[in-house]
Amino acid sequence: MHPRKPKGMPTSLDYPQDATIGDILAGSARRYPRRVALRDGEDTLTYAELHDRAHRVAQGLRAHGIAPGDVVALHQPNSLWFTVTYYGVLLAGATVTPVNPALPPAALREQLAEVATRAVLTHPATEPALRAAGTDGLVLVAAVPPTRAAPAPAGADGPPPGTTPFEDLLTAPDTPLPAVSPEALAHLSFTGGTTGRSKAVMVRHRHVVANVVQFTCWRTGALPARDEHGGVHLEAVPSARTATMTGPGSGTGIAVAPLFHAMGLISQTNNVLAGQTAILTGGRFDPVRYLSLVAERHVTHVTGSPALLHALIAASDGRCYPEVVTVNSGAAPIDTTTSAALARLFPNASVVEGYGLTEATMGLVTGLVDPEDPVPVGSAGLPVFDTEIEIRDPVDTGRVLPAGETGELWARGPQVTSGYLGHPELTAQQYVDGWLRTGDLAHQDERGHVFIVGRAKDMLIYKGYNVYPGRLEELLAAHPDVDQVSVIGAPSPSVGEIPVAYVVPRPSAVPGPDLARRLMDHVAERVAPYQKVREIHFVGDLPTSAAGKILKTELRRLHRSGDAA
Template sequence: MNPRRPKGMPDTLDYPPGVCVGDILAGAARRHPDRTALLDGSAALTYAELYDRALRCAQGLRERGIRPGDVVALHQPNSLWFSVTYYGILLAGATAAPMNPTLPPATLREQLDEVSAVAAITHPATAEALLAAGTERLRPVVVVTGTDIAPAPDGSASPGTVPLDDLLAAEPVEGPRADPESIAHLSFTGGTTGRSKAVMVLHRHVVHNVLQFTCWRTGALPAVDEHGGIRTELVPGAQTAAMAPSGDGVSVGISPLFHAMGLISQSNAVLAGQTVLLAGRFHPHRYLKLVEDHGATHVTGSPALLHALIAAADGRSFPGVRTVNSGAAPIDTTTLEALRALFPNAAVVEGYGLTEATMGLVTGLVDLDDQVPVGSAGLPVFDTEIEIRDPAGPGKALPAGETGELWARGPQITAGYLGHPELTAEQYADGWLRTGDIARQDEHGHVFVVDRLKDMLIYKGYNVYPGALEELLTRHPAVDQACVIGAPSASAGEIPVAYVVVRPPAASGPVLAEELMDHVAARVAPYQKVREIHFVDSLPTSAAGKILKTELRRRHRSAGLH
């Protein structure tokens, strides 16, 4: 199978050798020195300033004993200082370990121990949790300053910590490049199916994945400047109206930077020379105001976020937006139609990936005249192979159109789980990554992600995929969101149970529940029917916007429903 590519683009990229993540920022700083890189309320950094601050941070860390290979925890909410300190850690030759700033101290301590962190960078609003987790071996503990989107609480000074300004007082020294085979960051998995694990993401993995997605979405090829900085060069005739050339475009940054999607997306924006509007804590009306006030051209978010934007728009449209990028879960048909009304000139580009693949494996085409089929996450990006294999016999590849487990191979596949060789061996085999997701691929290479393998339920011996039932439920005019889980049943093994958020002014209750079950039953085989409907005000989601089915199952058990 030879999957199709964006028009005018080759099947493979020529990746520059010997480069590291810091070279992405260095190249952008030389190419777009005066362009605003980050806008955090009233504060802003140009690309030259971002690189300068990152170099100062790197030297400040070196002066405080941080050596190549040391692990520095990043424990802070989104702000412009997150990017400064992430690149600063990497430019110092150290390894960054981003951690969810909302974790309770006990869990935070587990993650600090898991990665053997020797230092940490935190924020006034989150420092208390870090200190409570125990910082006796963390030297230094650096505290950034508050910003408009991540303000510092009153009286937030923490004893024994180092202000970031002290690090930034160092000279901006360009040190030696990091080894492309060294670990750039340790990225914790989302933990949606169990305890989070630290994935080893090497510098070359980040560089390759950033180039795969940026070149795909801008119609460009990799290049380096005279000093070894990474840049891209446009391919004549490969651009579409939805694409932005290097040094153009304004995107709204909402994804948590401690998560793989947000972390890699920031380097995508840097390589493309975009201005990123940091949105902080999500509020749909504020988000849309940022889009309107700053002429945003690129919008990114999970389906849950996009649902909220549609509801908050109140009939308005935003014709200046060129692309809407979505990940975390498939967009249902009803939401897709609403998005195209909200952003009438935008290509809605879905994608698929996971932390173990650095960030992304599959994405749609940034072309209003050549969209991928509805329901597809897109095509494998450059140099990425996808195989659909029989879950019962993982060595057997299935033909186009058949449903099985998705396996992937490419230069972005990471080095496995830190300290867990047995888990690594289960998920990584002969260069291939076993994703644990159920999917199919058509004859043109389009990938359709059906469900998590662990979310599939078995009703009387039949495989039932919740994603298909969720799609049917959201097509009903009374349904805003839906999630289907498998609930234990003595007679059937498992039954499909739906949790539903209704769309106003629909009234939840037994009548609507019966109507929704009939709506699904009329469109599926008898063994696929939804057997129960439970109405909720909202569905639990992770920081990345994924619906937490494990939490729904826990609530279901706690309620004694099964």
């Protein structure tokens, strides 16, 4: 099988050797110095200004005792200062550990200790949780300034007491910064915790550079190059350009994904390498305000999880936004009903799905940005450049399954990371002979398109038959009375496990026994008898992670407790 690639592009890329994440920022700062890189309300930073502020933060960290290899936590909501401090930490030769700003103090304390954090760059709104978690052993705590996207809490007056003024970092003496190796740890990124306790993944500079180059070249029709100072930038390939691509140095997107999560974290550098403008929104997601920004700022790229896209569809009131050329989605597959609604909302856009995980830096698979050659509905796309995908038997892991058969997805490529910090046994289980065992069930068609079925742990066994929740979710999502749905396996003494659906009904639907029976009949008419949904529970919303992934662990807990509400 030879999976397809974007037209006009090579099958393999020439990655910039010895490049670091800082080289990508430096390359764009020289190539697009006056282009707006970040917009946060009325505050903006051009690419030259972003590089300058990051350089100053790096010098400030060095002046306050942060050495190469030290771990610096970013404990902030989304704002332009998150991006500035992210690059500042990396330019100082230190390692970023992004932490969820909503973590309670006990969980925050545990994560900071697990990676031996030396400094924390926080925010006035999140600093109280950090104080409650404890700051013993830290050499520096500084709070970034409030912005429109991330305002100060009510009643706050100036930076939190006991923190180093952020201005001190920006005004430190101008001294040379250390050389950074591509092998240096760039991130200690915690997994999403959708299947249990979060773990810190070791992500090196070379992993990030490779994954950023893979995705950005794929989606812009360009190839990586180096300038005379070693900076990394893109050179367009005219023959690869499609109607829904924006080339290097153009395009505007809204950065709504949490920046502490792999998708948001890596997307920062995707935007930088592409020379795009990122609009920061921060705070609580408001679909009406989001669509207003799309119109006001001439947004060309929309990115989000299916839950976010559902909210946009519901808030659109029949309007459409023709300037959007690409809709990128991750976290879960888009069903056919949602795809049709997105085509009406963004009539000139390619809807591009993707698949990845923190252990692969960010991404492994994505769709073609080509309206004339779309991937099949339900597919996450194709393996990106220099990425191998195998579908293996979940039990006999040495047996590769043929096209069409469902098994466990294994991956190999330059973006696959170095394992889990402090967990050698778990690393050995998931990283085998250069391959990453993802734990996700999938199948491929004859052309290489990847279809994600669900987590291997989500598969249930009914009377000895394998039942995949993803197929049942797709069928239920197509019903006109269903807004969102998730299917889990529930223990049953007589048959092993039964499929149980948790459904968010549409506002026009009346939840109750009659609707539940109609939905179960809707599925039963389309599947084998052993695949039928046996129970349906109606809920107001589905529990999701910060990245928009549905937390089936929480649904299983609710089912065990009998508290479906």
